[in-house]
Amino acid sequence: MSQLPVTESDLHGYVDGVLPEARRAEVEAYLAGHPEESERVVAYRRQNEALRARYAPVLEEPVPQRLAARVERRQPVLRYAAIVAWVTLGGVAGWHLHGLQAERRTEATAWPHRAAIAHVVYSPEVRHPVEVGADQEKHLVNWLSKRLGAPLRIPHLGDLGYALVGGRLLPDERGPAAQFMYQDARGQRLTLYVRVNPEDSRETAFRFAQERNVGVFYWIDRKLGYALSGEIGKDELLRVATAVYRQLNP
Amino acid sequence: MNEHERLIEQHIPRLRRYARALTGEREAADDLVQDTLERAWAKRHLWRRGSDLRAWLFTVMHNVFINQVRGRRPGPHVALDGEAMELPERAVQADRLEIRDLEAALKLLPGEQREVLLLVALEELSYQETADALGIPVGTVMSRLSRARERLRRVSSGQPESAILKVVK
CATH class of the missing domain: 1.10.10.10 (Winged helix-like DNA-binding domain superfamily/Winged helix DNA-binding domain)
Structure with missing residues (x-):
C-alpha cells in the first residue's frame, strides 16, 4: 500500500466522519494495527456522542421570552406602536385620572406618576405581564441590577399573600427602571417600580398619590426610588409598602 | 418581522445549546445568547448575505464570550461564573x-x-x-x-x- 502516513488530523477527521471514502479505509487499516490509537479514536467518538446526547435537550426547551422577544422588539413598526401606546395611555391616564393635566409635574411627582402608568399598562396583561418570571428570580435580579447599575433586592411578600410574578425593564425619565409584579390568590396585582434617583434627591418618608383607581405609595431610600402601586385600599397598600420598606432595610 | 430577523431567530435554539455547553450554566448561557443577538443585530451589515449565517453568529458569540471573560471585574456587572445552576432533571x-x-x-x-x-x-x-x-x-x-x-x-x-x-x- 502506497499511502500517506496517518496523521493526528486524519484520526480526528475519522472521528468526525469527514474523511473521503478512500482515506477512511486507509485510516481503518492503520487503526487495525494500532490498538492504542484505536482506543483513543473510540473514546473520542464517545465524547462526541456524549456531548450531543447531553445537550440535545436544550434544543427542545422553549426559548425564554427575553430571547424570543429580543428580535421582535427591534421591529421599528412595533416599537413605534409601543411608543404610541405608551404616550396615549399616559396621556389618557393622566387626563382621566386626576383632572390635573394642567398642573406642571415636577420630577418629584412625575416619577410616581410613571409608576402608576406602568402599573395600569402591565398589570392587566394576561400573557405577558412580565419579561422574566419568578421562576428565574436570581436572573431577574441580576439582570435588572446590571441594567440599573445598582444592586436591587426583590422583597418577598408571601406572608401578606402576594407572590412574585416576575419583573421587567422599563424606561424612566433618564434611564432604565425596574418593575416587579406581585399577585394574590384572587389575581389582584401590585407592582413595585424601582428607579435610580437623580443625584440631588433627598430621602423622603412615605408619600401617597391616588391616580383614579390606582394608589401609589412612594419613597426615596438612598440611591433608589420605590413606588408601590395597586388598586387596593390605601390601608392595605400601606401595610404592603411598610413590609417592602422593612425588608429592604432590615 | 423581516427576513433577517427570522433568519437569526431560527438559530436561537442552537446558539443556546452551544452557549450552555460553553458556560456550563443556564443563566450565563442565555445572557451570552442575549448579548450575541443584540450585537448581531447591531452589526448585521457585516454579515454577507448568502454566507453561512450560523457560522457568523458563532463568530459574534465568540467575540462576546472572550470579551466577557476578559472583562470580568467587580462592579455592577454580573459575573459570568456565578454559582452553578441546577441542571434540568432530564x-x-x-x-x-x-x-x-x-x-x-x-x-x-x-x-x-x-x-x-x-x-x-x-x-x-x-x-x-x-x-x-x-x-x-x-x-x-x-x-x-x-x-x-x-x-x-x-x-x-x-x-x-x-x-x-x-x-x-
Missing part, C-alpha cells in the same frame, strides 16, 4: 454521574479548547468553518481539538484526574 439517576463528569471535565478545559471542541463535536461545524468562526488557522483548530479531546479522555478515564483537579483548584 437524565435518569444512573446517568447523572456521567453527565456531571462530562460537565466537570468540560470546565477543566481552557476556554479556547472548549470552544473548538464544542463547535466541532457538538455543533458539527467543519474544521474550516470552526477556524473561520474563531478567526484562527485550521492548524490551530486541529491542535486545540487534539488537546481538548485527549484531556477530556484522561479526565473521564480517571487517569491523572486528581492531579488535574488539583491544578485547577
